[in-house]
Amino acid sequence: MHIEDLKFQNITQKYLKPYAKRSPTETMQFLKWILENIFRLDAQDADDACVDQKQDKGVDALVINDTLETIFIFQSKFKNSDKATLGDTDLKEFTGTLAQFKNPEGIDVLLAGKAHEGLKATIRRINLKEKIEAGYAIEGVFCTNVSLNGEGIDYLKNVVDITVYDSNRIVADFVDLDADAGVDDTFELNTSDTEVIDYQTADGVTAKIFLANALQLTHMKGISDSRLFSRNVRYSLGNTKVNKSLISSIRDKKEHKNFPLYHNGITILCDHMNAPSGDKLEISRYMVVNGAQSLTSLLNAKASISADLKILVKIIALGGDEELTDKITQNSNNQNAIKARDMRSNHGIQQRLKKEISLVKYGSYELQVKQGEATVKGVTTISNEKAGLALLALDLGDPWSCHQKYKVMDDSYSKIFGRSDVTGAKIIAFHSALEAITDSLDSFDDKLFGYYTLTTYFLGYVVSEIIKDDKVGKQVFNNIKQVVEKGKLQEFLDVFTSLASTTVADLNAEIEELRENEDGFDYKRDLKSPKWCRTMCGKLKASYNKDVKRKKAEPVSALLANIL
Incomplete structure (x- = not known):
């Protein structure tokens, strides 16, 4: 901008x-x-x-x-x-x-x-x-x-x-999302052997629907590197059951004439479309918003494609209308079996966070917002679902909900991501903090409890509350972006890990005492209870503060004194 x-x-x-x-x-x-x-x-x-x-x-x-x-x-x-x-x-x-x-x-x-x-x-x-x-x-x-x-x-x-x-x-x-992504090129399709249906809306948007030769579609740029699918809600998902079935149909030449009967078709959006001759159709600045799995499978089985293999194609010329692009993307994909995470993948919040994370100077990170995104060697990939769980536990103090992963990109989406302080740096810091405390899990006396999924989120929550209970610690938490940008993330993670180890020792003692009570201890029940989690967190904070007073532990303010 x-x-x-x-x-x-x-x-x-x-x-x-x-x-x-x-x-x-x-x-x-x-x-x-x-x-x-x-x-x-x-x-x-x-x-x-x-x-x-x-x-x-x-x-x-x-x-x-x-x-x-x-x-x-x-x-x-x-x-x-x-x-x-x-x-x-x-x-x-x-x-x-x-x-x-x-x-x-x-x-x-x-x-x-x-x-x-x-x-x-x-x-x-x-x-x-x-x-x-x-x-x-x-x-x-x-x-x-x-x-x-x-x-x-x-x-x-x-x-x-x-x-x-x-x-x-x-x-x-302002984070420029490069919303006009896709393939900035011109592509020509041959329509000489098919009937073309023309359609025009009252707003002047034009569309053409026809059966296209599958082989010529594989020549579109951006399939192998996924640029063509930048607005699709997900990329190719690899060797899935659906893709195996697609490739099987492509390799069976007896099935080629029936392929349009099995396949829903491909939707291509472009800025402009014209027909320089009766049997040629030219499109410019184009992208596929529905059909990533199909085109990737066609490219992978290109040698088996015959002239009989055709695919229903819908091409829509929008002239750069971003609002209509979003509507078409959402509605065309609503017909498929997709998750809330897929539908959020092109959301402005996700795209801004993805861009911010890629621009962080200290370390090399990438936010994965779409299923099937390729990972890059040497780059730490953070899925937006895991990022949301980290924010839910450490930032919002709600670890008991982390077993309901589906809510991260659905019911709880705005609460988790839709806040001014949720930046790419914060996601890197909190995701890294959860990763850093995994070694502490081996110190639990009860290994089944220690490696239960919700235990990591609960432990991260308690450590976060211990830090936020301290004036300096709270300041660090509220300015975690500054910590990352100053290259001091590792110092923060060292403190976080140290506090996690101390907390595990205290938690072992608390759990041992609970087992002797009438109600006992059922971690599969208790870790999903807000009341139990808050009560136990309060006990663990009190235990840490006692150790500080007895000088058995350093106060958080001393541990984080020079981090900002």
Whole structure:
């Protein structure tokens, strides 16, 4: 992204069009774009956060981050003049807005006053007063598509509770997803031996449906390196039962004439499509959004393809319409047996995290968001499902839910990934922390308990709570991105591993005592109980604190003193 992209005409055409139906004004479209692309909220959460109405007391959105114990109050100013800048006048007014939220009494005044019911409803729904009473910090976020001028910069020098996302900050923080990926080339298909069905929508989108010769499809670029399937919800899954069946049909030439009867077809999206002659069809900048398994199988069995083997092909020329591309991808794949993880693979949050992880300077990592993605030698691959489980246990403190893996990319998706502090660096750190404590599992007296899947998540949760219970430790946890970027991840992991070893020793003693009680100890039951996990975590934290007082263990603040 460049500064030019945020100018009125450019941003409204390139980025805000998909938000037009969700927001009546360009200012709110811009704010929702910020919430999703800079603050990483899910679309539903972004909609819920926005409260912009008349008499809204200068508040455009409210976001609670329970992990950071922070209430973010947003105000947005969208300028249609390319010469406009942001000075101190708007920021001074915003300071007054924030003053209303400094204490619970201010919230009572707001609720009793003439503020819009939309704002009041949001305040009640997110339990804002209770959060403030609990000590949550208030942070103002001012968003604009223009740059700060000198007066604005000078004003912010004396203000600590306002963060401004002007055009320069947005460009610096925006993760370009390369949404127009695919094959940037031209490909020609021969349609001389088939009937072509032409279809055109009211919006001018054109499509052609026909039986294509399978051999010519294998000449499309990007099959072997998966570039062709960049918008598909998953890549080739390898030697699966379905792919074995496909290859078997391809190699049996008696079945070639029947192949279209067995196969659902392939969907190809392109920017442009034209027919230079009656029997030629030319497409440019193209991608396959449904058919990765089929094309990969065809390429692998290319030598067996005969002229009789044809595949139903649907080619749609969209002219770069990203919103329609997403809809076609989702609906065409909904007809197949796919998982929630597959459907999330192209989601903006996943693609941003994937890009961020690939750009981390210390170490070599890759986030696997699609089934079948090839691994690279020397690169640590982290599946987004495992990343979600690490966040669930260590960041959100919910290890008892980690056996319900299906929820990570489904019911719990927004809660886990849709938060402003979930960055590529955080995923690397917490995934690595769980990996680092695996050696500690051998120290459990009960090996079956030690190597039970949920035990790792529980142990990681307890260690995280011990760290967060310390003032310095909490600061490190809340700034884990900085730890990674400064190249000090290994130092953090060494402390995490050391605390895990200490915790295992204490847990062994606690479990031994539990076995003597009437209820006994059933780890398959207890590790799925929030009450049991929280109670045991409290005991283990108390045990560690006793050791610190007795000087049998170092305080977390000492262990992590020089890490930030």
